[in-house]
Amino acid sequence: KAGVTQTPRYLIKTRGQQVTLSCSPISGHRSVSWYQQTPGQGLQFLFEYFSETQRNKGNFPGRFSGRQFSNSRSEMNVSTLELGDSALYLCASSLALGHEQFFGPGTRLTVL
Amino acid sequence: DAKTTQPNSMESNEEEPVHLPCNHSTISGTDYIHWYRQLPSQGPEYVIHGLTSNVNNRMASLAIAEDRKSSTLILHRATLRDAAVYYCILRDVGSNYKLTFGKGTLLTVNP
Numbered sequence: 579k580a581g582v583t584q585t586p587r588y589l590i591k592t593r594g595q596q597v598t599l600s601c602s603p604i605s606g607h608r609s610v611s612w613y614q615q616t617p618g619q620g621l622q623f624l625f626e627y628f629s630e631t632q633r634n635k636g637n638f639p640g641r642f643s644g645r646q647f648s649n650s651r652s653e654m655n656v657s658t659l660e661l662g663d664s665a666l667y668l669c670a671s672s673l674a675l676g677h678e679q680f681f682g683p684g685t686r687l688t689v690l
Numbered sequence: 691d692a693k694t695t696q697p698n699s700m701e702s703n704e705e706e707p708v709h710l711p712c713n714h715s716t717i718s719g720t721d722y723i724h725w726y727r728q729l730p731s732q733g734p735e736y737v738i739h740g741l742t743s744n745v746n747n748r749m750a751s752l753a754i755a756e757d758r759k760s761s762t763l764i765l766h767r768a769t770l771r772d773a774a775v776y777y778c779i780l781r782d783v784g785s786n787y788k789l790t791f792g793k794g795t796l797l798t799v800n801p
Binding site for chain 2: 582611613620622680
């Protein structure tokens, strides 16, 4: 069974731009979560989706948004990029809420 | 959110047992204790989880204190591939199952 895939793996943007990251969960998994990882703040929860509905949200500004499609694939969007948004963005999928999470390799975003 | 406290780092020798402690004194009745680990340059991976009773799986054992205010992840025989950051996380099933990662413990395994 294929694991969680994230695209793109690497991305370079400039301040003020927006970016969309994509996550394809493991087949059959209906829950997708997003995390931001930085050296200073560690792993921080962004949001979690189940059945196309956002079920939980972390403490991030409204510039960070996401959505989940009917096939469980998910995207997250960051608008008006800031230098501090440079991070590894990790997606995790699980069968349902509360189940073991399987993480993807992440998307490395660099904001210049 | 209930918080966890872990040592910043620990060292072990290969083929010896490792006991990774975690304190969670404000744990609530609906918090499950989860452990994940993150190997270098990889995303986190699930290790084990439990509620009240001790748990065993092929990767590790989880020992939970009777009052649930602390727990210990046990790696029975550490290998070099176990070198990673280990995260102890409380997951509240009464609060939409959010995972809140702390700083974790960096485990170094010496050959």
